[in-house]
Amino acid sequence: MAIVYLMELQKKYNEDVLKVFDRLVDTAEGMKVVQKKSPTAVKLHVGESGNVNYVNPRYVNRLADLIGEAGGKTFLTDTTTLYAGRRFRADLHIVLAREHGFDFAPMIIADGLYGDEYVDIDGAKIASLFGHIDSMFCVSHFKGHLNCGFGGALKNLGMGCSAKGGKLEMHSKSKPYIDDARCTQCLTCFDYCIHDAILNENDKVKVDKKACTGCAGCMSVCPEGAIRFSWDAVSSDIQEGIARYAASAVKDKKIFYLNFLMNVSPNCDCFHTSEPMISSDVGILASYDPVSIDQACYDLVKDAIDKLHPELDPSEQLHFAEQFGAGERKYEIKSI
Secondary structure, eight states, X not given: OEEEEEEETTXXXXXXXXXXXXXXXXXXXXXXXXXXXXXXXXXOOOOOTTOOOSOOHHHHHHHHHHHHHTTOEEEEEXXXXXXXXXXXXXXXXXXXXXXXXXXXXXXXXXXXXXXXXEEEETTEEEEGGGGXXXXXXXXXXXXXXXXXXXXXXXXHHHTTXXXXXXXXXXXXXXOOEEOTTTOOOOOHHHHXXXXXXXXXXXXXXXXXXXXXXXXXXXXXXXXXXXXEOOOOOOHHHHHHHHHHHHHHHHTTXXXXXXXXXXXXXXXXXXXXXXXXXXXXXXXXXXXXXXXXXXXXXXXXXXHHHHHHOTXXXXXXXXXXXXXXXXXXXXXXXXXX
């Protein structure tokens, strides 16, 4: 049974909050993942432009300090997005991270400039950077989610560690298609695609779905946003996909998880707006098991999450993740 440590935000401590955070990480033995003098990844979500609910960079900065004190060399990392926001391409993503206060350590986008660089792990398109590291810290904001009920460590691993093609695979069973109304026939996508999956026939650009590998890199290079896809996967399919990808992302790695159960918003930090919270702040949780830490968070705010989308069953991602070997749902919680 995994142990999940809890720093309660409703509890009065006689220490500075960052010192309590230090004690949480120390009690949970978080620094065991640090390899001295080696690059140490901190996987996080910097929030979309306009969103203010993402994890406070002061906590991540303090985590970077602790990693440095343990002998590691911190860098921050995330992947590009499928939707057309400022995290859609690596260079824009890095600028946004700095604007949001994540300017205290290098930022490396794990799936490359256009989101098409990946390694195949058990059939999952995992961002290439994660094929080069053996350990990391996974910092997640636990909140509501439109398709999954909630998003936490598993979503940060599954969706957050995949290249664009993996995200496409989890969100939709379709391949990209050309929106003719937006397409100017500039042929940027045609020149970019190394799989010859973009066709230019009779002055019309289209995707050859048989040749298309689903890498989704063409979506990033299109200057008109004319390459689209359908968000048609049902909740159960998405949750199963996230769980499968999460299991692939953690394979043969040592990962320490921090879930921030605060600013519990109804939607993902990918939303560019800030909405009323669905729960009061609970605390910061720490564990070496992504399934247990998400299960603990869900149990602590279950009523709020279930009320948000009563038509969804958020526990499916936990069930699938345990089934695929990402971790276990049983846990023991210990407050510090």
